[in-house]
Amino acid sequence: MLHLRMIVPAEHTEAAVQLIEKTVGTTHLVVLPGAAHAPSGDLVLCDVAREAGNELLHGLRELKIDQEGSIALENIDLSLSKRADEAEKEAPGEAADAVLWEQLSEATHEESTLSVTYCAFMILATMIAACGVVLDNAILIVGAMAVGPEFGPLAGVCTGVVRRAPRLAARSLIALLVGFAAAIAATTLFSLGMDALDLFSMDQLDDPRPNTSFIWQPDPFSFVVAVLAGVAGVLSLTSSKSGALVGVAISVTTVPAAANAAVALSYGEFGQMWGSAEQLLLNLFGIMLAGVLTLYGQKLLWRTQRGHWSRTGKR
Template sequence: MQHLRITSPRDLTADIVATLRDDPAVSGLTCIEGAALVPEGDLIEADVAREATNDIVEVLRAFGVQHEGSIHIQPVTTWTSQRGFDAERRTPGSSADSVVWAEVTQRAYEESELNWTYLTFMTLATLIASIAIVLDSQILVIGAMVLGPEFIPIAALGLALVRRRPALFGFAARSLVVGFLVAIGIVTLAALAARGLGWVTVDQVTAPRPATAFIYTPDKWSFIVAVVAAAAGVLSLTSAKVGGLSGVFISVTTVPAAGNVALGLAFGVPDEIWGSTLQLVVNIAGMAVAGWLTLAIQQSVWTRMSTKRAKVSRRRHHQS
């Protein structure tokens, strides 16, 4: 169930209320005239089956509510309502499977923004990854994977292609490129300092590292894991079930590869640089392709669901 909070210009209120009242996916509807002060207008609240949220938001956007008013979408985690149960039962599809595109797009923009917080997390994760490589510690590698903030921007690339938002694509691509370059640059400086202090030697960087060798030796499994993990991650982001994200973070080696690139640069080891760079490119490419394909399939499925819902609504309207 989703709760819509709409600040409506007065001249649109009647049409919006009539549209929501006639929609079988709406189980609760409230209108308070003159309640909105900035911008001036009316306040409309509605409880909507999650499966129908996209269609209703598109209708509201067609009215032009977003230009002078606002549309807030809030998930309802717990609710008790027979009308709400009936509304979800009447609406085609499953609530857990449905994608609220406005919600997903908003999150993609927010978590792909190139800011100090994003750069700090990227740098710290890369730094931990470089330490993990020196110590050949899988536990630290996992920690670096979880800390890295790169998954949402990578998923945003696929979302931008599916939803035809070139601005989002550029936004996410810039965050990825600048984020990795800054992180690798800072960690390279840190590695040079550690080399100068004698804390890390070139033998530690080039010695056999059985626990972390996968970071700089990409193969077909690197791409396959990236594809599978990204598909699971996108499903977690777009559905009502988010428990799979932590597993995605510890399945791909983007940040560890960046950490090894920094070590290779600091100690002048070309094999480490090129192997890890290839691992980084393979992982990002696999995740981006999988994200795009998963989102494209979801959009196709929910487009058909919207068509089916429209047919059911028209049939019920004629019967009434």
């Protein structure tokens, strides 16, 4: 279940209440006239099944409540209510399959913002990965993958394409490109500094490195894993199962590939650098392709489920 808290201008309260009451899967409606002061209006509270959330949010936005008042939504971790159970049964489809597009757009917008913090995480993750590739240390590589924040912009590009939101797609793509460019540039300088301190060496880079040589030697499995990770990552976002994002982060070699490219560049090893760049681009393309197709698939699945419910009245 989801909990909605709205500040509704008094002249729109009746329309908002009627919308909530006629939306299948809503319950626990509370109206507190004149309770809100900034902005002024009535405070309207209700719970809604996740499956019905999109329909209700769309209707509320058509009433311009988001512009003249406010709409806040949060997940309910525990609801001990017979009426809530009945509302969930009445709502069409399954909660796990429902995509809250407004929530997804908001989440990806926040995660894809080009900020100092975002760039810092990208740079730190790439530097950690640089240590991993030079030392041929798989643990450092996994740690760097987990630190890297690149899946946020990747998800933003996918969401922007599917929702036909060019601004979101563009800002996400810019964050992705600028983030990797800054990380590679900073890590190249970091590698030169480590070499000056005799902590990195050309011999380490040219060693066989059995644990990390795959980073600059892309093969068909690189693309396959990227596609699978893209599907899993998008599903984890749309189903609010964020724990799966950790697995996604450590399954693709985006940050390690950028790190290997930076270290190779610092030593003039252009063969490894181009191999790493190819690995990076292959992974990014695979994730974005899979993400877009997954979101389109979820839209189609949801329409099919709602169509079946409309015809039969059964879930």
